[in-house]
Amino acid sequence: MVSEHHKLRFAIVGRPNVGKSTLFNRLVGKKLALVDDTPGVTRDRREGEGRLASLQFSVFDTAGFEDVVDDSMEGRMRRQTERAITDSDLVLFLFDARAGVTPLDLAFARLLRKSDVPVVLCANKAEGKEGQIGAAGAWEIGLGDAVLLSAEHGEGMLDLYETIVDRLEARGIDPFAHEDEGAEDDAGEAFDPDVEVIEDPLKPLRVAVVGRPNVGKSSLVNRILGEDRLITGPEAGLTRDSISVVWTWQGREIKLFDTAGLRKKARVETKLEKLSAGDTIRAVKFAEVVILLIDAVQGIERQDLVIADRVIYEGRALIVALNKWDAVEDHNKTLVDLKEKLEIHLPQVRGLPVVTLSARTGRGVDKLMPAVLTAYAKWNRRVPTAKLNRWLAEATERHPAPAVGGRRLRPRYMTQVKARPPTFALFMNRPGELPESYIRYLVNGLRDVFDMEGSPVRVMLRKNENPYDDE
Structure with a gap:
């Protein structure tokens, strides 16, 4: 029996490319998961807030099931799927009605029958005559009648709703006990840079981890969470879409985004990689603090600076984290070189915070979240107008603006x-005549005096209202 305070959790499972992410997007009402015809796009468990008629729930999108149990990437993906099943109150098991029942579907069904979690069998892509014929083979799976769906077109959702309610009630679970719980997930809200967002301490602080492929982003998120929540391994590009995980740190709710590695544009060759890059940029836009993870052994590269520049352009608080610090031979030289490059190439955010750590051993990871909250506080900094104008008078007296013409x-x-x-x-x-160098002087002064090091600071120029001023 589900406790009074427990929100219903559903897992969408099945072999690769049967439409799990499409159904996930349909249930959460947003395109949060990447969808492509390539099998195996989803590799990590993604969570969202779903709704089906009056039914509210958390829903997991999982990696495509592969019948392997070793330490290969497929084996690690299978363990993530098994964990999602264990964590759920109900499983939506999808098979492709157009392809019919496959041996892999039958192997997955055997696994599900060993679990105590109720299962709803779904024949996806069942639109049209071909789909209905394929769905008729559901009896082979041995999990009861299948709900005929088309996740892409939204067909069969009412039948799915009724079947889920029946399964839950049969287990003594009230499907509607949590109808008014929780706020709408804001991961899909559009970001408007001209509208100030007032901080709501009840909303999760949104933190994105970005960087080049294979620098250890998923390993870092797993280390922060204290569990193997995301798939990791030596293969580059394991993470393909942005995965968000909500977690609490010292009483503060944090929403962590693990993102796909961003490569140079010239090397982004496939449609799937382009989708992944777009998904990462969206995660940066929705985040409030961004952690740029750099491989300390390889050092900072041009692509790292390009990523940092994009984060600054989007106006996000930025932290640089040097991973694999335990493998660096000369710590002092590496740190000095990095800070020099940051000062030269990113002068618009002078004083960026740098954290050294090892996601593999956990050393230094405890310094990361305090740095995130400090950067977030500076990003939220407000300066009273009177204090601001006293500073402006002193700054312009010390270094007057130039004469032009x-x-x-x-x-x-x-x-x-x-x-x-x-x-x-x-x-x-x-x-319009104020030189860029003088604007930089003012920005750096604001940053130094009002403790905004490392945060983007923007100065917009406006003409005086007095028409006789200096004319």
Whole structure:
């Protein structure tokens, strides 16, 4: 019996390419999971908040089942699927009605029969005559009648709803005990950079882990969580879409996004890689703090700087984490070289926080979350207008703006228009003529005086309202 405070959890399972991610997207009402004709796109367990008519639940999208139990990538994917089944109250077992029942479907059915979790058999892609003929072979699986579905077109959802309710009630579970629980998952909300988001301490802090392929992003997330939640291994590119995991750290709810490795654009060759890159960029947009993970042995490369530049462009708080620190021979030289490159190539976020760690051994990982919260606080920084203008007067007196065409440029007044990231409006005569070097001087001063090191700081120039000023 499900406890009063336990939200229903459903797992979508089946062999590769039967439409699990399509059904997942249908149930959560958003395109959170990558969908492609290539088998095996999904490799990690993805979780979302689903709804089916009046039924509310958490739902897991799982990797395609392979009948192997070794330490290969397929074996690791199978263990993730088995864990999702164990963690669920009900399993939606999909098979491809157009392809009919396969030996792999039968092998998976044997595994499910050993589990105590109730199963709803679903014949997906059952639209049309061919699909209905293939669905008729469901009796071979031995898990009762199949619900005929088309996850892509939304057909059969009412039948699925009724079957799920029947299965749960047969187990003594009230399907509607949690109808009003929880807020809408915000992972699919559009981000508007011109609208300030007021911090809600009840909402999870969104943190994305990004970087080049095979630098240890999934291993780091597993180490932070203290469990093998994501598939890891020596193969590059194991993570293909952005996986979010909600977890609590020192009483604060955190939503962690593990993302696909971003390669140079010229090397992104397949449609699937393009989808993965787009998914990673969306995760950066929805995150509030981004951890750029770098392989400390290989050092910082141009692609790392490109990724960092994209994070800054999106206005996110950024932390650099050096992984595999235990394999570095000269710690001091490596750290000095990295910080020099960051200062040269990313001057717009001077003073980026750098954390050294080893996801493999766990050393230094405990420094990461305190750094995340510090970066988040600086990203949310608000400066009172009076204090801001006292600073502006001192800064312009110490280093006056240049004269252009024989006339002095005069910054007059500054106010903060939003946080997240800190954004300021500077009112002055002839704003279009203020050199970029002077804007950098003001930005660096703001960052130093008001403790915003490492955070993007934006200054927008506005013309004075006084039409007689300096004319």
